[in-house]
Amino acid sequence: MHFCLALCSLVFLLPSCLAAKNPKRGLAFAEGDNPNDIKVANQTSSVISWQYNWAQSPPAYLAQSKVTYIPMQWGTGGIENFAAKVKASGAKIILAFNEPDFASQANIDPARAAQLWKQYIQPLAASGIRLGAPAITNAPSGRPWLASFLSACTGCTIDFIPFHWYGEGIGNFYDYIWQMHGQFPQYPLWVTEYASTSSNDAEVLDFLTQTVKYLDSLDWIQGYAWFGFFRQESGSHYNLLDANGQLNALGKAYVTA
Numbered sequence: 271m272h273f274c275l276a277l278c279s280l281v282f283l284l285p286s287c288l289a290a291k292n293p294k295r296g297l298a299f300a301e302g303d304n305p306n307d308i309k310v311a312n313q314t315s316s317v318i319s320w321q322y323n324w325a326q327s328p329p330a331y332l333a334q335s336k337v338t339y340i341p342m343q344w345g346t347g348g349i350e351n352f353a354a355k356v357k358a359s360g361a362k363i364i365l366a367f368n369e370p371d372f373a374s375q376a377n378i379d380p381a382r383a384a385q386l387w388k389q390y391i392q393p394l395a396a397s398g399i400r401l402g403a404p405a406i407t408n409a410p411s412g413r414p415w416l417a418s419f420l421s422a423c424t425g426c427t428i429d430f431i432p433f434h435w436y437g438e439g440i441g442n443f444y445d446y447i448w449q450m451h452g453q454f455p456q457y458p459l460w461v462t463e464y465a466s467t468s469s470n471d472a473e474v475l476d477f478l479t480q481t482v483k484y485l486d487s488l489d490w491i492q493g494y495a496w497f498g499f500f501r502q503e504s505g506s507h508y509n510l511l512d513a514n515g516q517l518n519a520l521g522k523a524y525v526t527a
Contacts, residue, residue, distance in 0.1 A: 290314075290317070291316075291317055291318070291319040292317040292318070292319060292486065293319050294319075294485065294486060294491065294492060294493050294494055295317055295318055295319060295320075295482070295493075295494065295495075295524070296318065296319065296320040296321055296322070296340075296462070296493055296494065296495035297311055297318055297320075297321040297322075297337070297495055297496075297498075297499045298321075298322065298323075298462065298463050298495040298496065298497045298498045298499060299321050299322070299323045299332070299498070299499045299500075300323075300498045300499060300500035304501075304515055305329070305331035306331075306515065307499070307500075307501070307511060307515045308321075308331055308332060308335055308337075308499075310511070310515070310516065310517055310521070310525065311335075311337055311499065311525055312335055312336050312337060313526075315526045316337075316525050316526060317525065317526065317527065318337055318525055319337065319338060320337060320338045320339075320340055320363075320493065320495075321335070321337045321338070321339055321340070321495075321499075322339065322340040322341070322342055322365060322462070322495070323342075324342050324344050324368055325341070325342060325344070326341050326342065326343065326344075326348060326351070326352055326355045326356075327341060327355050327359060328341075328359075339359070339361070340361065340363050340364065340365055341355065341356050341359060341361050341364050341365070342364065342365040342366065342368065343364070343365070343366045343367060343390075343391065344367070344368045344376060345367065345368070345370075345375075345376040345377075345378065346376075346378065346386060349386055349390045349391075350390060352364075352390055352391070353390060353391070353393060353394055356394060356399065357394075357397060361399065362398070362399055362400060363399065363400045363402065364391070364394060364399060364400070364401060364402060365402045365405060365432055365462065366387070366391055366401070366402060366403065366404055366405075367383055367404035367405065368404075368405055369405060369406065369407050369434065370383055370404045370406070370415060370419075371406050371407055371409065371411040371412050371414075371415035371416075372407055372409065372411070375407075376404070378404075380415055380416075380418035380419040380421075380422055381418070381422045383404055383419050383422075383423075384419055384422035384423035384424075384426070385422075387423055387426055388423065388425070388426060392425075392426055392427060395427040400429040400430065401427050401428060401429050402428075402429065402430050402431070402432045402460060402462075403416065403419070403420075403428045403430070403431045403432065403457070404416070404419060404432075405432035405433060405434060405462050405463070406433050406434070407433075407434050408433065408434060408435040408436065408437065408446055412433065413449075413450070413453060416431070416433075416454070417453070420454075428457060429458070430457060430458040430459065430460050430492055430493075431450070431454055431457045431458070431459050431460070432459075432460040432461070432462040432493075433450060433459065433460075433461060433462070434461070434462065434463040434464060434497075435447070435461060435463075435464040436463075436464065436465055436467050436497075437466070437467060438466060438467055438468045438473075440476075440477055440480055440481060443464070443466075443477075443481060444481075444484065447459065447461065447485075447488075447491070451490055455490075458490055458491070458492040459490055459491050459492065460491070460492055460493035460494065460495075461485065461491065461493070461494040461495070462493070462494070462495050463495060463497040463498075464481075464494065464495075464496060464497060465496060465497045465498070465508040466478070466507075466508060467507075467508070468507065469505075469507055470507070471507055471519075474507050474508055474520065475519055475520055475523065478496060478520055478523055478524060479523050479527075482494070482496075482523075482524065482527075496508070496510065496520075496524050498510065499511065499521075501513055501514075501515055502518070508520070510524055510525065
């Protein structure tokens with residue numbers, strides 16, 4: 271792990287890091303793309319300071335990256351080995367349970383998630399590792415699921431709350447992040463997946479450029495990751511790379527601006 275970037279991700283205070291990196295800005299890196307694509311995010315003009323790929327440990331090309339890798343316990347599978355992998359990697363921050371309120375994703379009952387957290391994830395707090403709560407969707411099921419989880423997870427260390435948002439309209443996005451802050455004001459927030467789903471490229475670019483500036487201005491937003499860092503696919507308008515794996519207009523605005 272790159273020591274300077276790790277500290278920036280944790281405390282957001284080092285001017286030498288801030289000169290080159292945006293300590294809030296991360297990458298949701300999609301598996302299955304060309305491993306060489308990640309080199310685009312390692313260039314000297316990149317402002318990216320952290321990344322994750324929904325896995326417990328990084329593949330070699332991410333492990334060798336200069337960008338801090340954050341491990342994730344996606345669902346229940348292999349959870350008994352998660353703490354050991356985190357400690358072995360030297361990670362200082364973790365994410366847990368991807369969209370547990372969605373049947374097609376982690377799909378875990380809040381009470382069961384709290385039980386698993388206490389057994390397998392909570393012990394990491396004793397090692398000074400920052401623990402991110404399960405990452406909910408912005409579907410109607412999201413915030414009720416999270417409220418139930420927090421009620422069930424008595425004595426749990428929750429250092430920040432990650433969540434996802436997909437939709438159209440800058441105002442709708444702002445409304446939702448303020449709803450999250452209003453319901454869970456005691457927790458810092460990370461938007462670990464978000465994107466405009468508009469099919470208008472100019473609208474998506476405007477959404478990205480305006481929202482990153484706004485997220486940077488909010489002290490209770492500690493991290494965010496646009497979805498996603500992958501090549502153009504049929505019908506996609508939110509990808510940061512073009513068909514050749516180079517930054518497109520969105521990618522330049524997000525990775526190097």
